[in-house]
Amino acid sequence: MMCTGTFLKIFSPKFKLPVRRYTPRRALMYVPGDDTKKINKATSLEVDCIALDCEDGVAINRKEDARKTINQFLNDLKPDVIKGDLGIRVNSIDTGLCEEDLRSCLSAKNVPNTVLLPKVETTEDLDWIWLDISPLPNCQLYKKHCIKLLEAYSTETGSNSHTDSV
Template identity: 50%
Template structure:
């Protein structure tokens, strides 16, 4: 039988090894009796960590600005010429790429280029992000050690191919050690779900990353659906309709939204098929994705427009909300709008549209 002590030790092991200290005042005692003051009632260590993470996440959602990532574009780190074009692209999130878009023989060059570009380039309102190599590649630590020598650090860090909770624990320990002298640095973290095992473990992965976010190392902010790696992992053939990915695509979306995270949809790999890109982008936006990965400048405008509520849609949402508030004040019965009966889900949808519009405008 697994003892309570062993459970507590397993939970706190990453914090003890890496020197991560929770923000709070511990009550003295053994590791299993470690408690924090909360409404004058003691809590077990696991309850305490969950409560601290929940409170911190709620506060950070209110305090930190919303960063739109309607368009998330990869720029290979070994190509300095392309990197220097970023400020003129008009993309929401520019990903300085060390992973799939860079050949193994070009990894070292990519790291140095990215470190230099971070210090030299003014990214303006673009979310400057860096995608390191996955934990199973054995290259992650070297990526971090070189790139994070820069004086100006990326606003967002992307971690690909997260398959297990151990991947998050090991990355967090590694990341904290590399950035320990970067006082006050707390980037956004976006993780990738790209395999069958990653999909099955996604809930636990996000919970662990959310818990770690409470310690000011990073702020978990989104999930990317890695469709092509998933197809390869399960042996599926990629089709234009994408029906072979529908379950996984929806599962990534639902789980991300359950954790109040951004959900970034799959890449449309045929860069010449702009009609197909439009259809897929509009579909993703209808599903509830907040943005989409892109690989070519020609895809930017189509994707950005698809994930931006139209003026007519925003006007409809504002008018509906105002009408509902007026109806509430009147105390009348059923609420109708433009001749249609309105229920709570539709009202919530209207509020989401207005919120997205406001946050996008604030971030620009």
């Protein structure tokens, strides 16, 4: 199977976080976005990528708290604190929470290197995130569709089941 490209977003923060076009990740640590203690602990570890979670790691009644906590953390972040990449995992598009997650987390003074969009099912999901993020300040996106991969997955499973990342 030949993939036509990859879906990659690289944000240009106001200070220099390590930004690479491709980073192999041995480990991705999800940290609940509403738990300051766990966020601070995670930043002291040598992890390939820390993902501040707005999705499954946060109870539905704590989503707004997670957005505020992540925004505050990103505003206060010093560049030498993070040893690997820093990302955020937003809620899936179909929940109706994704747009507010993006607006809140990406309006911070310092933006993460990576946005993890869960439960991507179609290329329309990729188009939606591109249209939603591209107008935001301090963001630079590189986007290519991985259409063949999505089509192959849909054909192989015979359904529109979701993939967890693209």
